[in-house]
Amino acid sequence: MTPYSTLHRRAFLTRATYGFGATALASLMSDDARADGLPGILAAPHFAPKAKRVIFLSMAGGPSHLETFDYKPKLAQMDGKPMPESLTKGQQIAQLQGAALKCFAPQHGFQRYGKSGQEFSSLLPLLGTMADDLCIIRSVYSEAINHDPAHMFMNTGSQIAGRPSMGAWTTYGLGSEAKDLPGFMVLTSHGRGGQNQPIAARQWASGFLPSRHQGVHLRGKGDPVMYLNPPPGITADRQLDVVKSINSLNAEHDAMVHDPEIATRIAQYEMAFKMQSSVPDLMDLGKEPASVMDLYGCKPGDGSFAYNCLLARRLAERGVRFIQLYHKDWDHHGDIKQGIVYKAEEIDRACMALLTDLKQRDLLKDTLVIWGGEFGRTPMSQGNGRDHHNKGFSIWMAGGGVKPGIHYGATDDLGYHAVENPVDVHDLHATMQHLLGIEHTRLTYRFQGRDYRLTDIKGKVLKAILT
């Protein structure tokens, strides 16, 4: 190894700003320390990880825990009666500010599923077949009560814009095993009912972490990754000619000016070109057997949540570290009864299929699947719907290192406050990082003079739910 390539390598290892083209760069260098995928800042996890990757199913809009995973018979008895003031006094209220607060019965029935007897909505019978794999947490609470800040809090642990999202923290810490795809990918879908609440790109931003950790949005329409496809009239071969010429001229220039950025630039062009085939390959479901398509109940390119779940599995197989799906329209201020039916139809088969598929490929054991919204919904009625509610709501987890077939925590009899084993959003983050082999207080980044972390100054690992 010449001194010059040592320099290149050092620049490559120490610079905070290179993109996810490390493999490509490594391939340019005569270096035996070549990594598979992209290394993270941690030389090794803090301890042996139980999960290698995360699939986070973000149910945007705020799913009602009271119609899904948190059965409250007492609320049915109190239907139409005033909500006890002892529960609501001095609490944050969203659209019900100033309104009479009345109890609103669960709009759908619940039943027990599986050997574990997990109790959840009768609208989720297919997910019920996976009940013994689920760990349901019924005592999550958030600081924020409006969608945008609540998403920010769920994704970054802060309501102030500009902090890195959890996917960015994950690839920052651990890197990614994916060789020709970004380590953090985001998919979005929406269906029927509810309101199509906006989602900002900041929810998957890298904040103050290096830009290469930002989530890349895999889109349902147009180029799946923006600017992926060559211009019309430019075949893949012609594009390759162009890229090769760029790289060869850049390399020649590097010999004149010794700029370490040039090696990275060359690597990024290689990576960009590789993505022009790796992404279509990812999206090509032609080789998926009919049984798999039937399991998910989707068609290629239909943009449904189920289709995104299938893509999530394919991303997981390719070593992508953090896969986040947004499914929208859970914002049931009105007609929650019908709204929940729509949503349940959209997620029931899809979630079952994802868990089944991961399991049959032996991927569930080291994939952490998390399902949940940015908050829940009020036990009080808002017409025939429910308002935003952040003091107690439900999520579930499955796979990588989480005890299967259990539930954890509880809200009060009316589903208002998390009262048993309350789980802060920071606790969720701490637990997620723990499962990934990260001690959450030790993955930090110095910004504006302070060591920031995903869990801010809080976060405790939920030991009781770990295998």
Add this chain to the structure above:
Amino acid sequence: MFTDFARLPILLSLALGPLIAGAEEGISYNRQIRPLLSDQCFACHGPDANKRKSKLRLDVREDAIKPAKSGVAAIVPGKPDESELVARIFAPTDDEDLMPPKKTHKSLSADQQALIRRWIAEGAEYQGHWAYLPVVKPAVDPAAGHPIDTLVAARQQTMGLTASAEADRRTLIRRLYADLHGLPAPPAEVEAFVRDSSPDAYEKLVDRLMAAPAYGERMAVWWLDLVRYADSAGYHSDKERNVSPFRDYVIAAFNDNKPFDQMTIEHLAGDLLPDATMEQRIGSCFNKLLLTTDEGGAQAKDYEARYLQDRVRAVGTVWLAQTWQCSQCHDHKFDPMLAKDFYSMGAFFADIEEGIIAAPERGVPLFDEGGRKESAALEEERAKLQAAYGEDTPELQARIEAWGTAQVAAGVAEEWVKGFAKPTAERTPDERKKLRDAYKTKFPEFAAIKTSLDQVVGKQKALLDATRHCIVTRATPQKRTVRILPRGDFLNESGPVVSAAFPGYLPVPVIEGREPTRLDLARWLVSRDHPLTARVLVNRLWKLYYGVGLSKSLEDFGLQGEMPLNEPLLDWLAAELMDRQWNVKDMIRLMVTSRAYRQTSVASVEQLARDPENRELTRQSRYRIEAEFVRDFSLATSGLLVRTIGGPSVKPYQPDGYWENLNFPARTWQASSGEAQYRRGLYTWWQRMFLHPSMLSFDAPSREECAAERTRSNIPQQALALLNDPSFVETSRAMAGRVLKEATGDDDARIGWLWREVLQRAPTGSEQATLRALLDKHRSEFKADLPSAQAFGKIATPAPADLDPVELAAWSSVTRVVMNLHEFITRS
């Protein structure tokens, strides 16, 4: 030149002796000890009284040396063996007494331990924090040459470093164009400059570039990040807001060289100036650039707190490089900023009139002279017509009574009848009006007036719709009450009410008998004895021209920030800025005329190894140009750039569906047509939730928070954008068109022409050969595949029909290569 360098050490030892001397010998508290203590100890033993452990405070010397009840003192000056601090930091790693404790994941290296020990042995002298001490101008011998070079060399001398040679002329003019305009140097100008042998050729070029309007555009790109300028509100529905005249204001302010103190005053309090001009009021748009919401269900108290916090963070970041956001929940852990100071700072903004949960207001109309006259005339006409229509005489009243009675008798059952049934005296004003209106719509003399009135109102609306608006600050006497919010929690109203006040840790002006205003706040920031503003500003300007700040932490001049490596230089620049009445152009001219600026940026292997980030200025820095300039370089080179200055934001091509996750209302991006498609990057529509993807990929920030520094990433999305974004494809194709129309000679000659146009140098033989091979291959391919060539010609705006599609497509492959090169988008 060499003689100059040789003289430097002698002059400097006279001028800077005391400043330089201490650096090598005794331990410097500011440089060596405080960063250690701040990082390792202050979180538990620092300014935040609530988190202080064992009542021990190490950031204040009196506290640190005061014996505790046990009689033990943390620090006994001169006696490390009696100092508890030394005992604790040297405790065995498994000892509970070890400091910092294991669970904090902090630790001191052996060198650091020894350093603290030595410092205590030497007397444990403290110093005030460098950035909070008054700016004192170091004496620099004016005869020694450029003051920047004197001060740079002084530090390099102590380290045994030397400067690099001056860059070649081509590099210098390209550098100046990139730094002062954010544009590529026109090839003809490069040639002329290379040939210009006059002794002041360089200075003339600098002056010319700084006098051109593109200078203000370049500066605006920097400043708009800081003030978080964007075209949308930020939260939730991310609605459009009328603020683009503020961008024009910023461009003009830099071009007119508005003194920075004046600009500061206009930003924070332009509306409060006596007889404020429209320009000054537009300056006050700064106060309205924060994130706002109109989400149903948002609580006003919640967002009132967020807006206050946002504004305080902004002042802290933009002018002072203070991380005040830490104090929105508790006293700062490292800096002497208290939560009380934070909310007292917020109280300065309690007079800003605004809806808390509200869609963005329209702002004030910015009429030109004709518009102003038209508006006044219309208003006069409207008032006249309104008065005529509103006639309410006893005579009319009598007619109405008669008419009403007849109508009722005829069985009419309209809404006014209910009021009419009452005796005249008992009718409410509303009932009377309804009755009058009903009558007037039925009678021609009034109907005609009504028609005219409607027309005038319609014209007024049309005039307003055709007029640009700008959101500006308006003060209201109904100030919001500001409380200290414990832990920043808006639900907790137990904190004391505070009024506007300056933080006590900085020099504070005396204002008696009234609460200070935003105007006082602005004047305080730019007062001659404020230790921070000038330092912060020159440090950031330095970064623009040298690649990295003298203190690397552009956004933190608090205790955790980096002390400037060359403190005399920073202080000299800060003092000079104030001595020159905050003249920004003067400072930039100084910065770009030094020898340090003019050095080559080609680093030796040794330089790269010893100082990879070029902190010691032994060369110039090389870095990729900013997102907006990547676009500008491409447009300008291709000849497509439209050089209009200012105006509303524009929309370059953007992938369909990119806004699919925006809602309330759902929006689609309509790419601008005609000239508006080819404007400079800084005019791009700035949607906070979904910033244009090419801009985002080149690290343009979303501008949700004030940003003092952009990251400089190098990621595959940049390659994808430059290769495939229709904007960049179109510029490449336009460049190919230029090759076909403007270049002469054979293919090789044309390649040479192209290379010089794009990179302002001649290609090497192998560079030429690489492109020639590509041209030959693609020309034969497109010849055999005419449909592909034709398809390529249709991208974006179709190519001119007089160009052969095969030649155009083949040459476009070549131009795409050259306009994707690292060299093209690198400032060197």
